[in-house]
Amino acid sequence: xNRDKFNFFQSVYNLVWQIPAGRVTSYGAxxxxxxxxxxxxxxxxxxxxxxxxxxxxxxxxxxxxxxxTGKNHFETPITMQQLLEKEGxxxxxxxxxxxxxxxxxxxxxIL
DNA sequence: AGCTTGACTTTGA
DNA sequence: GTCAAAGCCAAGC
Numbered sequence: 005x006n007r008d009k010f011n012f013f014q015s016v017y018n019l020v021w022q023i024p025a026g027r028v029t030s031y032g033a034x035x036x037x038x039x040x041x042x043x044x045x046x047x048x049x050x051x052x053x054x055x056x057x058x059x060x061x062x063x064x065x066x067x068x069x070x071x072x073t074g075k076n077h078f079e080t081p082i083t084m085q086q087l088l089e090k091e092g093x094x095x096x097x098x099x100x101x102x103x104x105x106x107x108x109x110x111x112x113x114i115l
Numbered sequence: 116a117g118c119t120t121g122a123c124t125t126t127g128a
Numbered sequence: 129g130t131c132a133a134a135g136c137c138a139a140g141c
Contacts (some may be wrong), residue, residue: 031123042136046124074122
């Protein structure tokens with residue numbers, strides 16, 4: 005069993021699951037929380053695989069700019085925005101309004 | 116087996 | 129402040 009090292013993806017999922025509704029986080033924050041700030045891209049890969057997970061709040065994960073970069077990977081390029089707006093997050097021009105306010109810091113929860 | 120791409124971030128100019 | 133390039137790990141071909 006390759007349980008020697010925790011699966012990166014598994015860690016990402018575990019973290020994303022802890023994101024409360026109405027809040028968002030960035031790929032870098034997640035990877036940094038996992039101890040690999042340079043593997044921010046892998047977080048994106050994890051999201052891609054997360055498509056097999058039902059009710060996965062992938063829309064709560066955006067880039068460090070607060071821009072919905074992964075919206076194109078959703079069922080429709082507007083699904084992500086609609087989901088965010090549904091949770092009370094305002095999105096304009098594929099960007100989250102008051103990103104700093106809705107930003108959810110994983111360290112704050114895990115610590 | 117090896118090379119390319121990818122939902123990012125950081126640093127340099 | 130904006131633009132360009134490098135780094136990173138993993139999956140796909």
